[in-house]
Amino acid sequence: MSAQPPAIKMQDVTVSARWDESLPMVTGVNWTVAPGEFWAVGGLQQSGKTDFLMLAAGVMPPLAGSLELFGRDTREFGEAELAERLRVACVFEHGQLFSHMTLAENIALPLRYRRNLGAAEAVDEIMALLDLLELTPHAGALPARVSRDWLKRAALARALVLRPRVLLCDNPLNGLGARHREWWRRFLDQLWQGHEQFGGEPMTMVVTTEELVPWQHPERRFALLQGGQFFPLGTWAEAARSADPAVAEWLTGIPATTI
């Protein structure tokens, strides 16, 4: 395990806003994610969680500093290294499914595009994924006709269809009903431990969240995005030893006084 390069490594990174590439959202990020780790990154709204995740996925370049994925600097990434970048997948907060396609078509799109498959050729693989994520009853529906709970699940299926090694989820529990929240926690945990449908290999996980408590686990790692800074906290036990009242608030529930 130790010989493997870090899945994600940021050095002195400045994260810019998606809407304005010259506007820094988070500065001085030094962060290393080893393969198989599970990170929960807490941050309030407008703290730059989505921008941070877009950057970690290699979709957005850093405004300053360097980003490495699997030991390779993303500045070297071109068409030839695309397969490397696609080992990191991203689940967007609102699903961001394409409105003119059904859920099944949305999920099949990356698979069909990357492997040049016709719609019929991708069916078996997509059906298996739909079954696994309990999406089969909604497969033929357009996103506008499906509730947010299922849209987010379809976005997860779309991210998993290329069998990534690192999964980045942007605020996955936000706006979900209790049953779906529980399903997400369990399913992401199974992926982290190594899901048999994805080869049984542990998947590296990063979730952003507005509450750290639901992700509490002794082996998981935590960090905060606050005031334009990134604060790695370590494990739950290490974070609990912090004297910072803001950290204590995050560990006990939804932070309020430090907004």
Place this chain on the structure above:
Amino acid sequence: MQKDLAKVFEPVNVDFLRGLSQPKSFTDYLGRKLFLFGLSARGMGAFALITLGVMQRKRDVAVQVMQPRIRHEIRRSGVALLPMFGLMALGLGFLVVGQTVAALAKVGAINYLGSTMVIVVVRELGPLLTAMLLLARVGTANVIELGTARAMGEVEVLESLGIDPVHYLIVPRVIGMTTAMFALTVYLIVGALASGYLCAFLQNVPLGPADYCQQLAAALSPLDFVFLVLKTILIGFVIAIITCYHGLAQPIRLEEVSQVSVRAVTQGVLIPILVDGCFIVIYLLT
């Protein structure tokens, strides 16, 4: 990646220029507008080259996904507009061609009919009217669709899935609009000339269909066909690039989509007229 693209398209902080105080004089106003237009033109030039590069480099990528998308865009930009163009051809024929035929007959200048029709309909009205209708029906939809997709983060989604947004979103639209522009212009010209004769016939103008066709054929030179093909393809490409550029090339917020649409339509009207003007100059020089 996105930042690099943005730098190519918007090398100067255009928002700063747009946010300046009121211009002090008309020349100040004109200068700013020209400067902004120049920057936009530079961005669009870069965008056009990138699109052509992607079309060439990725012609064999994801064919099974791209072919249905290209067919859809050709259907949307071309086939779906045929009824409207049929009506426009009828209107153009009755209003313009029919009146011209009748007026020439009254002054005994019916021998000039062929050359008048070729200049008015084949060289000018046909391509320009098609361009305006295509811009109104498909171009504006392109800006809004792409602008909304950009604002909703769908471009980032495509990038994260390893799908080139220019290949997936732009190339089918460019092919669809370019093909449609050529085909619809031909339909409009043929329809307008036919309905124009019908109008003249109903006004008892003494001109047989064989004479009418013969005059048109005599007035048309091979250069007219070459220029018609080149002009329609170029104008179709330019409209597609303008609308796609404004919709997709720069990060925008949802509330900016309407402003971007207005800008794209303004440039979509002006630039094809400039292209048309260039063709007139070339024609006159040859």
